[in-house]
Amino acid sequence: MSSDMYKEIILDYYKNPRNKGTLESPQSVARDSNPLCGDVVEMQLNFSDGKVSEIKFNGDGCAISQASASMLTEVVMGKTIEEVRKIDKNVLLENLGSPNLGAVRIKCALLPLKVMKTALYQYLGESITREESNSLS
Amino acid sequence: MSSDMYKEIILDYYKNPRNKGTLESPQSVARDSNPLCGDVVEMQLNFSDGKVSEIKFNGDGCAISQASASMLTEVVMGKTIEEVRKIDKNVLLENLGSPNLGAVRIKCALLPLKVMKTALYQYLGESITREESNSLS
Amino acid sequence: MLEPEIAAHPLDLEKIRLDFPILKRTVHGKRLVYLDNAATTQKPQQVIDAISDYYSNYNSNIHRSVHLLAEEATEAFENTRLKVQNFINAQSTDEIVFTKNATEALNVAARCTTSSLKPGDKIVVTEMDHHSNFVPWQQIAKEKRAQLEIVFTTEDYEIDESDLESKLDGAKIFAFTHMSNVLGTINNARKFTRIAHEKGALVVLDGAQSAPHIPVNVQDIGCDYFALSAHKMLGPTGVGCLYGKRDLLLKAPPFLLGGDMIREVHRDRTTWNDLPWKFEAGTSNIADVIAFAAALDYLTRLGMKNLQIHEQEICKAVLAELSKIEDLEIYGPKDPERRGAVFAFNLGGIHAHDIASILDAEGIAIRSGHHCAQILMEKLGVPATSRASFYLYNGYDDVDALSKGLHKVREVLN
């Protein structure tokens, strides 16, 4: 049901996106799209003292993906790298108010997390494991 | 039912084939096969005074095709060209005792007629029409 | 379609709906309003029963066997071929090849028409073609170093005729859709076929959306190949048909190779079976081909002309209702006589997936995305659209539901 999917939290971030935009010279940038619906999300991050010091998202897509991206920037901001590593699908969905998304729309919600993780690993000189990538798409 | 298909007439011609063999120098020879079951039938004919004066069949195949070929040689023998032209599917099946052959086995029964007609037309310098060919296969 | 010469009479929706068991179900507690018919249609009990009846009573492999089950199955299977022949008015059952869907049919047509293509030869398609009638041509063009030309769509969502004329110059093949699965545009297949033939090009017509909705007469149109999908016209999934003119199919190479499509196999060579079996390799989808006959019977009984009139009435209602919704843009012709009842639209800046999800919560099934027409999306300048598509069991109540649902979308997301 719409009320199940378009939770207050999602509608709030969708209508009033926080941290949308670009950083001046980000230390890491990642971008990906969901070929099924054309959602596009880009994440830009800066780190200092082992923490996320600045983060912005940009993109185009449905309410779910854009709200998820915006919400995620707030969750990540200020966290240590180890804390950010631990953010998974469940953490994300809880923060979105556990919407009932179904198998297709859940990909919209997860895309920003995959992009953010990709940017993090890029900064660390690592790359996303196939397992984690699968769990997010 | 077997009794419906393997009529006395068919069993008789199958067990005691008449006119099986080859002519010395036939005026017309035709041969065809049924790719579905590997039945092969050859017909050799001689004509005189506008009538079939000699006919032999040869071949390899099931009881239906071989009995039908043998029976057909007897039906055709001595007939005028115009009479032979008129022999169609119905005439053939009646002469076989109207066996209940079904859509697949009926092709076995019809093959000799197609071959005989082909030999006839060859002798006349004609060729079998697509309609007649279709009605016999 | 050989349409009986009777006066058109309106469809009896109440009676029709009783034939479709799925229409009894609810979705999120609401009545199911199924408006995703361009993707696949629902099935009447008659089709479902034909499948059960086959498996319960005469399931058997076909063609090469003499036992009774095989004979019954073979007869029923070939009977569907005859019904397809009559439904699109082909000249002979030799011209009807069963495939697994319209996509396979189009791939076969592409192979049939291009086996002697030379580098530099021209293949023409249109901007409004479905990926299934675009990607095969694009890739064969690459493979054979042929030239692919894409005819423009006008601002009125029609094929640009002057562009068509010029691009067809010297073309070997023209592949186009009879009815667009996005715009709803019904192309003048007869006229375009005549033009293409005058220029010496073969014509491959994608009938996946036309065969379910309007009377089709391939001899009258004159096209060389025609593809359809059973599941878009009340039939089961897993069955498509390729119509091809007999002399063309005779000369064309086979596609899939294996059992049933051969005449004789030798160590060093193989000869092919007669038409149409030369193009049907391996065990066919016997049950579903047989059940497709029940779908064709259903359509024929209603009358394709009546169905078309019904859909034109629905078209008028949809165009009237949706025009009342602010910021709603429909991509497609405005004239109900020139279009089918499939409507692609966008609503303000709201993403198509959000529209589809909110409508789903209201029990309304529509589609959102690029509808396998990315070239067209690019042309329209949108990443995606919503799409509502109607069929013979849809009525004014469904149009109302859609309109109310779209107002709800606004409410939730504005």
Add this chain to the structure above:
Amino acid sequence: MLEPEIAAHPLDLEKIRLDFPILKRTVHGKRLVYLDNAATTQKPQQVIDAISDYYSNYNSNIHRSVHLLAEEATEAFENTRLKVQNFINAQSTDEIVFTKNATEALNVAARCTTSSLKPGDKIVVTEMDHHSNFVPWQQIAKEKRAQLEIVFTTEDYEIDESDLESKLDGAKIFAFTHMSNVLGTINNARKFTRIAHEKGALVVLDGAQSAPHIPVNVQDIGCDYFALSAHKMLGPTGVGCLYGKRDLLLKAPPFLLGGDMIREVHRDRTTWNDLPWKFEAGTSNIADVIAFAAALDYLTRLGMKNLQIHEQEICKAVLAELSKIEDLEIYGPKDPERRGAVFAFNLGGIHAHDIASILDAEGIAIRSGHHCAQILMEKLGVPATSRASFYLYNGYDDVDALSKGLHKVREVLN
């Protein structure tokens, strides 16, 4: 097959037969004795019901849509893929591609393995291969000017191992059948795969006859590709599967082109979807793929090991009974452990079609002809054979019926 570690227990035929509605029917007034299982098997009510249930309750196109019906259909469809993966013990669902039958699966495998074949390269097949695993290779060899080698069959109806060893020298591909649909021979797929791999050849295994009858573990066998057909293992017609190792499928070109198998379509280029969808163009046979899960559940519940033991018992009985019939020659191994329950035979000089017709009159359905194995017929020196093939619902009563029927054939035609 991940077989539960339980003691083998015999099949409860009486209970099993109740699941197959067609077994209640009579043929020419006699009980149906269905012995044409190598052509296609009968279907249990569970499979028939799964189809009706889908069409009556959640029929929808899949993958690209967000409405509830589409989600339910997509989940059920992908669930079958998981069941196939488990049934043959593949490593991932990425490795399971749905096709329309085993023939299409083998054609896809042939295209996958030969895209970079060079003139003179060697493809090896065997004399006992089905046309569907022979003609594709023969024609590709022609097209690419590659060399086709055909491994001999021994007098014991086995693959000639020393001939195999020598023909595999320098070969690029070895395609062979896991179980012969004529001889019944079960080839040592694991050993032959090892030999082929040692010689540097890819292995394509035709599992159309093995998957229904014996436990299959593709990882243990080590083959690169494996093909099966649902309709030969209780499932609906219109569904096949191609297993391919993930890294090979990743590198292989797609086969059919069109909707669903693409990622992005541009005017000048197209990129492909992820595995396995890259190989699934157009609308899939959704209903039948979903219903195939019910067939796999049925087989898994009985246990493939139990089924195999049952068929070995049947084998012994058939070999014993038929050996009593004068002039009856069986073409196939004598050891029930090395063969499946499919028996090709000839009876004196009586033509196979006459045998089949007379048995049909007794209610017994067998097949007659070349069984899509003309190379093998040529080798055996016969134009055709009769073939009786058994499955899980066949018992000793059916063996008796066959034996009595064959005596009747003698009576009528001698």
